[in-house]
Amino acid sequence: MAGLTATVARERLQALIPTDHAVIAAEARHDQTRRELDSARRVQAVVHEATRPSRSRKMAIDHGSGDRIVGLDAKQLRDSARALCRDHDVARTVLSVLVQNVVGSGIDVIPAPRRRGGKVDRGLAQDLRDAWDLWWDRPEVTWQHDFGKSQQLLFGGCARDGESFFQDLTGRIPYLDHGTEVPFSIEMLEADLIPLDFNDEARNIRQGVERNAWGRPVAWHVYKQHPGDGLYWKAETKRVPAEFICQLANIDRIHQVRGLSMFAPVMNRLRDIQDYEDSERIAAKVAASLCAQIIKGDASGYGSSKDPVTGQALEAAAYRALTMVPGMIGDDLLPGEQIEILDSKRPNPNVAVYINDQLRRVAGGTSTSHSSVSKNYDGTYSAQRQELVEQWGAYAMLGEFFTARTMRPIWTRFVQACLLARIVRLPRGWTQRELMAAIFVRPQMPWIDPLKEALARGEMEDRGWQAPQQNILLSGNDPEEVLRLREDWRDQTAGQSTPEGTNPDDTRASRRSLARALALKEPE
Structure with a gap:
């Protein structure tokens, strides 16, 4: 029995040896493959110098999709941009330059209704023009702003806050007086009125925007009151279909729905400029308070500070002050004294150069021209025109963006309201698109x-x-x-x-x- 057991054990061992060898070989091949992959990853990671980690340079981290970044930073960026534009002259100048060159006093519309391949119907064009001129004075529900000012507020809010909204109100609306015979008004909305923290996965709502399966907004959830109104504010929202809400947003990434402030890339630089200017102003004030010092002469000329008999301390000499006036002569100096004027090294002659260089970078980060931001127009005609021509491309892009997102939808609703009120009639055989043909007149490049x-x-x-x-x-x-x-x-x-x-x-x-x-x- 023992012999049989040894024989069986030997056979079993011989049968298992090839299997163990195969397992060992497979593990060796797997280890080799893993080492090759790790080596390939290391080689790939250091192909570009920018991807090599170092002690002094941290690698960038992807914080997720555009919507996720908006949810993390949009409100703080909006608050910071408003504070800068409220208190910082340079930030205010940047915003003014953007508004001035993109919408100016207001983008106008010249009606040009015509059939395809035909001529402009001058009668229809004049009727639309008359109604448009009348509506321009009272375009929005509060009657506080004309249409030019409304455009400035909408685009200024988009540039500063990252986005702005307006709601179309056409026809009879309870308790709303349109103000003109055209039954159409807009309600301007700040970005605060669309909550960033309103999310509902069941209804596909993210950051206050209800979207379909393709990501297209189908409704906006709007606060009934401004959240900054104070103690009486209630967090109640209403659902407004997307066809009535127009959004003007500064969007940088695909599938991003909410906008970010145009001041985001330059906020730290603007704060640095402000801190630097404040420190220079304080230094200049301190320097202006300093005048001169009296260098004392021989100590024996001032007497002893103690009575040589009693040893008691003598009263200190009266404080001496020299009033500095033009043409003065210091004739009350004691023997050995002299006046030394203090050199404060202020004002700093390099301040203007440093600030000008920083403003150049601020202008580049906000799509504005350096000469407009710095108010420095030095240079030849060719240099000035070259800057203007290059920069005007950025203004034209922003102007076309504003026209597409704001002016064309408003003009479309305006013409539809005119048809609804029978201010104009659609000629037989015409389409509404032919009636809505128009020319949008944006601010033009100025002449040098x-x-x-x-x-x-x-x-x-x-x-x-x-x-x-x-x-x-x-x-x-x-x-x-x-x-x-x-x-x-x-x-x-x-x-x-x-x-x-x-x-x-x-x-x-x-x-x-x-x-x-x-x-x-x-x-x-």
Whole structure:
């Protein structure tokens, strides 16, 4: 039995040895593969120098999707941006420059209703224009702002807070007086009225926005009162369909719904500028309070501080002060004394250079021009125009964004309200889209040298590269109004002698001669 047991054990052992060898070989191959993968990861991680960790440079961390970042930082960024624009002159200047160059006094609309391939119906255009001019004065529910100011508030809120909203109100609304015969108004809403902390996964609500499966907003949940009103505020919301709410938001990432402040990249720099200026001002005030010091002479000339007989301390000498006035002569100095004027090293001559360099970076981070933010317009015509041309592209992008998100929806609802109130009638065979055709007039790039700009535009018009209406629009005027004023002037001056140089043919010839002379002239 013992022999049989040993034989069985030997057979079993011989059967298991190949299996153990196979397991060991498999583990060895797995370890080799793992070492190769780890080596590949290490090699991949150090291909770019920016990905190599170091003791002095921390690696960036991805904090998640755009919506998650908004949920973490949007409110604090909004509060900080408001504080900066309220108390910091540079931040206020940046906001003013953005509003001034993107919406200006207000983006206007010139109606141009026409059939496809047809001409503009002047009668319809004039009816829409008259209604638009009337509505411009009272476009919003409070009657406190005209439409130009409303545009400034909407875009300013978007740039500072990251987003702003307005609600379309068309037709009869309980307790609402539209203020004009056009039954249409807007209600402007600050970003605070859409709660960032309102989330409901069951209804697919995130940050106050109810979305469908594709991520498109279908409704907004709006506070009934502003959360900053104080003690009487109640956290009650109402559901407003997305078709009635228009959002103007500064969005940087795909699928991001709520906006972030345009001041986010430059907030620390703005605070540093403010702290630096404050310290320099304090140093200058202290320096202005310092004047001079009296260097004492021989100590024997001031006597002893103790009575040589009694040993009691003598009374201190009276405090001496020299009143510094222009032309004074220090004739009350004791022997050996002299006056030394204190050099405070203030004002610091490098302050302007440092601040100007910081403002250049602030302008770059906020899509504004450095000369407008710093109010420094030094440089040649070519340098100034180069900056203006490059920067105007950023203003044009923001202007088109504002037009697409604000002006076109408002104009569409305005025309629909005019049809609803029978202020205008849709001609037979026309579509509403054809009736809504219009030109949106944004702020135009200013002229640095009006003569050169006018000559260039006139030359393009003469060569057929631009129409007169386009040149008029580029100057910020309404072609219809310019034509009417010219006809009115012609009627007023009929029968009178025409001043020299006002004949269009003579002016065109003179312009061409001057343009050729300037073209042949060597640049400065």
